[in-house]
Amino acid sequence: MAQLDGVAPGQPSVFKLVLLGGGSVGKSSLALRFVKDDFKSILPTVGCAFFTKLVDVGAASVKLEIWDTAGQEKYHSVCHLYFRGADAALLVYDITSKDSFGKAQQWLNDLEKELPPGDVVVMLVGNKTDLGEEREVSFEEGAEFAASRGLLFTETSARLNHRVTEAFGAVGPAAPRGADGETGAAGTRTPGGGRGARREGQVLRPLGAASGGGAAGGAPAPPSCPQRAAAGSVWTVALDSDSPLTLVCWRVLEVAGSWRPAPPELAGSCRTALVSDGSWESQFRLPTPDTDRIPNAQTRRARPCQAGCALCCLRTQRNETGRTTWRADGGLAPGAAQDPPVPGPARGD
Numbered sequence: 001m002a003q004l005d006g007v008a009p010g011q012p013s014v015f016k017l018v019l020l021g022g023g024s025v026g027k028s029s030l031a032l033r034f035v036k037d038d039f040k041s042i043l044p045t046v047g048c049a050f051f052t053k054l055v056d057v058g059a060a061s062v063k064l065e066i067w068d069t070a071g072q073e074k075y076h077s078v079c080h081l082y083f084r085g086a087d088a089a090l091l092v093y094d095i096t097s098k099d100s101f102g103k104a105q106q107w108l109n110d111l112e113k114e115l116p117p118g119d120v121v122v123m124l125v126g127n128k129t130d131l132g133e134e135r136e137v138s139f140e141e142g143a144e145f146a147a148s149r150g151l152l153f154t155e156t157s158a159r160l161n162h163r164v165t166e167a168f169g170a171v172g173p174a175a176p177r178g179a180d181g182e183t184g185a186a187g188t189r190t191p192g193g194g195r196g197a198r199r200e201g202q203v204l205r206p207l208g209a210a211s212g213g214g215a216a217g218g219a220p221a222p223p224s225c226p227q228r229a230a231a232g233s234v235w236t237v238a239l240d241s242d243s244p245l246t247l248v249c250w251r252v253l254e255v256a257g258s259w260r261p262a263p264p265e266l267a268g269s270c271r272t273a274l275v276s277d278g279s280w281e282s283q284f285r286l287p288t289p290d291t292d293r294i295p296n297a298q299t300r301r302a303r304p305c306q307a308g309c310a311l312c313c314l315r316t317q318r319n320e321t322g323r324t325t326w327r328a329d330g331g332l333a334p335g336a337a338q339d340p341p342v343p344g345p346a347r348g349d
């Protein structure tokens with residue numbers, strides 16, 4: 001977090017979040033929606049606009065500074081000045097503009113020149129989902145680009161207030177930061193992480209331990225449906241069939257309803273995404289063509305339970321693929337691996 005050192009006693013620490021992306025993609029509108037729950041006509045930003053919001057993180061308050069950079073080309077050369085010291089970034093494009101999607105990729109390159117990957121948590125945000133009929137960038141394109149660059153990903157509508165709070169929350173001061181489950185709470189830093197950014201491929205401990213019930217060997221048990229899976233959970237799911245094929249998929253749950261894509265080495269073999277209508281889509285491509293028992297590519301759709309529970313989605317996959325074994329990584333003790341509990345009536349599709 002910026003300015004943590006030297007914070008006067010009683011003063012909230014400061015967390016710097018930058019909004020970047022092309023012109024008119026809705027950066028200011030997202031900030032306005034998040035900070036004031038308002039949506040109105042806004043003039044193009046000149047240089048950089050500035051919003052603040054106090055965010056409660058545990059018992060402490062953190063001052064979230066939102067630096068809303070101008071997307072117009074004429075300001076491009078100065079915007080990198082605003083990136084310095086950022087803890088997090090929302091990289092925004094307009095889903096109705098392919099051009100803005102290309103520009104987001106350029107902005108990311110600019111950001112990475114200023115702040116190396118791993119120093120800052122970045123979420124790619126496709127805005128204006130209310131204009132779905134004019135869509136030029138598919139959800140999958142966004143998700144795939146995010147996966148290829150190790151970014152979080154979501155789609156929003158500032159106009160309809162769709163997933164705006166979730167987007168800011170996923171990268172904000174209350175989001176989980178470190179492998180030890182540390183949050184971005186005021187006064188904390190992740191060891192070796194400078195500002196506490198996530199590291200690609202990092203295994204985060206499932207944070208459901210506190211509310212997740214019984215723990216094997218002191219380790220957290222998988223959260224059970226309809227309990228909300230905790231932010232920061234990492235699960236490995238092995239899908240076994242009668243054939244010798246085994247597919248291991250990695251998932252990092254960042255916030256309820258939003259998955260971090262599989263790490264690059266597994267990209268293409270497995271991905272799960274929250275599609276814009278609120279249902280889940282998981283696609284598995286098995287690594288060998290031996291598909292006697294399992295089709296080569298399987299797409300499953302399931303509605304999450306009200307709590308956006310991860311296991312509802314995964315359970316539906318299990319129901320549909322028959323024999324599936326489950327393993328929870330990042331905290332479960334050996335021997336604790338087992339099917340997660342499936343309480344209550346099925347809520348999947």
Ligand SMILES: Nc1nc2c(ncn2[C@@H]2O[C@H](COP(=O)(O)OP(=O)(O)OP(=O)(O)O)[C@@H](O)[C@H]2O)c(=O)[nH]1
Nearest residue numbers: 023024025026027028029044045071128157158159
């Ligand atoms: N339909 C729709 N329009 C939006 C949405 N978000 C923003 N807009 C509109 O898109 C236009 C640009 O929005 P801004 O918030 O000013 O975009 P910006 O990215 O800050 O633009 P610059 O300041 O030029 O960088 C405005 O007319 C907004 O009303 C959205 O979610 N849906």
